Amino acid sequence: MYEFEMPSRRALLTAIGKAGGAAALYQAMTALGHAAPTQFSGPPKLSGAKSGAKVIILGSGLAGMLAAYEMQKAGYQVQILEFQNRPGGRNYTVRGGDVIKEVSGAVQEVKFAPGNYLNPGPWRIPFHHQALLHYCQELGVQLEPFTQYNLNGYLHTDKAYGGKPQRLAEVSVDFKGHIAELLAKAVNKNALDDTLSKEDKEKLLEAMRGWGLLDKDMAYTSGLRASSQRGYDRPPGGGVNGAPTPSTIAGLQDVLDPRVWSAVTSTLSRTMQPTMFQPVGGIDAIGKAFARKLEGKIRLNTKVTKIAQDDKGVTIAWTDAVNGMKGETKADFCVCTIPLPMLSQIEVQVAPAKKAAIDALPYHSSCKVGLEMKRRFWEQDEQIYGGHSFTTQPIGEIAYPSYGFFKPGPAVLLGAYAGGAHAYRFAAMTPAERIEAALAQGSVFHKQYRAEYSNGVAVSWSQLPWIQACASSWTDELRAPHYQNLVSVDGRVVLAGEHCSYIGAWMEAALLSSLDAITRLHQRALAA
């Protein structure tokens, strides 16, 4: 879920290790020579289901609801048991009037103005998440562009630029300018003559000059040429005083800060590449659209206490969270989408290897803070329309809303998106302390912060009683012994959810996992 992580040498080596390990998986490119965008190949074909066969689905997140929706279409009788008092799971949006209760006992009531919202979990859809985009169309979920990439956002790092935030355009353009100058210098010293032909050298120098905006001496210097990308002190205008004034470039020392190249490359990450989308009005439009197709099929406030199975069927024991009533539901098959931090606490009759996989997979946490500001000062004063400002501080970033551009009145920005160890530090604070931290740290970008602040909400995933975590954290070392055991059909039970995928955290992961799980469960049912 993070588009921006501080790279460490260890992380890099791990990534390289993964790449090496995957060599075994390498296959010839497709005939077209283009990378495929998605593993989604259309809705599942589940023909020949036995009439009246019953499937119980545990959890009404996207994986669970998609399983119910498609198996119902295929002729199965479906029933969902849901722990919470709403369907949707992590497909979750908070609005004014909503109440958030934490494991700690803290209770927040959201005070956002009508129309404003925070998506504490998933909030954006990559163009290549074609399963999700497909179901948004099928279910009538209206989408609008999500502005992921905005070079007018800021970068703040405690180690460079004297700690002063820079526009992302400035750091991006300065980084490549200095890289180009250095490479051109090396080429002109004939340092790469063993690699490059004379013609290659000429082409490469021309590339460095053009891409890096180098001057006639092949140097990256302050002037109108660099300003044409990094921005001007005074941009070109009209009339008598229309001439532009160039801006001043930063030095090599500043752009060598790892946060700089990390920022430059972050939007190239496949999951962050534009065009991205979001549902109009909040991410929960997706969960609500699925739930409308499953009316009467979702039992809310139902805490599963045991998953039993034998060769005749499955039996799910549960407790009603409202009235304490205990019950049992029998079915022919079960799709279990309960997140593993919860599932590992429940008695499940599956093979030891699957149980070991359920217990082995760690989850990470995250914390999002939504700050309602009295006005869109980031647009009105600083010309930032959507996108992010990144910082080395614990909040990680600020994200500006991709809806309601130019509107007067209050708006909600994402004031913190803390991950890693910071997520747990935020979770240990009271909600008010988290908001205060977000305000203090965000002020490094926006001097208007304190004066314009109206109200806020801080969602720490490890504090949410129904999941106590954010999302699964696979590593190659864990996948080798556990992944196939986790996803296999075990008797009459199959697991689904983002934890049963190579994607992780994203809504697409829940859907692709679910499609695969129900396809295999259907085959199992036909064989029964």
Next chain:
Amino acid sequence: MYEFEMPSRRALLTAIGKAGGAAALYQAMTALGHAAPTQFSGPPKLSGAKSGAKVIILGSGLAGMLAAYEMQKAGYQVQILEFQNRPGGRNYTVRGGDVIKEVSGAVQEVKFAPGNYLNPGPWRIPFHHQALLHYCQELGVQLEPFTQYNLNGYLHTDKAYGGKPQRLAEVSVDFKGHIAELLAKAVNKNALDDTLSKEDKEKLLEAMRGWGLLDKDMAYTSGLRASSQRGYDRPPGGGVNGAPTPSTIAGLQDVLDPRVWSAVTSTLSRTMQPTMFQPVGGIDAIGKAFARKLEGKIRLNTKVTKIAQDDKGVTIAWTDAVNGMKGETKADFCVCTIPLPMLSQIEVQVAPAKKAAIDALPYHSSCKVGLEMKRRFWEQDEQIYGGHSFTTQPIGEIAYPSYGFFKPGPAVLLGAYAGGAHAYRFAAMTPAERIEAALAQGSVFHKQYRAEYSNGVAVSWSQLPWIQACASSWTDELRAPHYQNLVSVDGRVVLAGEHCSYIGAWMEAALLSSLDAITRLHQRALAA
């Protein structure tokens, strides 16, 4: 207006020359240390206008209508004379039923389905064009994001990749991978030891490894690491077969093609940086919003034949294009926004230096072809939502619509945006030939082109009788003797329009030029 031009050595040297020449303009950075986004500092303050003073404005493009709008607010009596049968000038949208007549005699009737359109001229608004964004708010023009940057579009060059289109993500990521590998190699050979300290070298190597996605041997190689940005042959998915398959990188030879670095850097151009916007429903929403504020003040179909002035006032001679009636309109002052290709053919009583400037400035042309396709195959089959595909062919690019994402039914894409010499070659063809050229060349990207084509329209600016050109083409050599003479107040006459700016072509240029012109004309009026 072009976001993508083939770089030539000459163009680069010219650009470098400009940068050098601008050294004289260099000023200290602002106190904040950030580049300023705009020269716009709010609506003009034109207080103290003499009651009843009359201003005649020639041309109802954005410059002319803004002049009328603000001078009317200030208390002037305003009247606009417009050559065409509609206000708006180049702020122009064509829709089904519209008729386009050319100098050549060719007539096109647009056949687009309801709701579809082509903006033949301006079509997108940079975030830093704050004058335009301001007036869009003031006049109630609804804006939506314009998707300029989409790495899932294609790059086609006749010189690289065997002529086969590549996704922009692939070429962008491969380019930086190879650059990073080369620079790392040079650093490890100690070729830059005179420039870099030991610590710099370590930081730089870490940056190249991270930014360039290099492997443990500091090489850019095919694998999951490169695929995490350039895309996979089979992306990560869910369930049993969720493991990804990496894609294969291109070699150094391919990425050294100048079109590659040009594509990589094109979206960093200041005017092309996200977030960009467009008016909902067509760019002419802006012109129409201005026109609504000037009801009864715009005389259409009025061809200006002479602009005369003395110390008492100005006299504009004109001919009614519909009934041939000749007339004269007198006023105290005149704002002339007639494009120079037309103005240079009219008798104008101004100082010889201004007349020389009017005659000296060349204009360039361009041609846009709008193709209505039966369905959004670029979205449905190829996951391209907005943005561009670039080619070395004369069409220059395809641009995909930034509105109506996911909708079934016909949609209009920009099938050609020809500039430079190609624009004139397109202008020399019949409209049907231009459309055929667009279909033939665009097929390099999309095999669906011929089967899905429904109808098209081809607008060659040099063929439009009311302007016979696209926009002004200043060079430093022309600015030195002519620019200030062009924009100066001459007696009772001042010129405005994109040609009176350092921006050129963009709507912002028309507005900033107009604001500057009327501010100076107002001062002149007060002094009269």
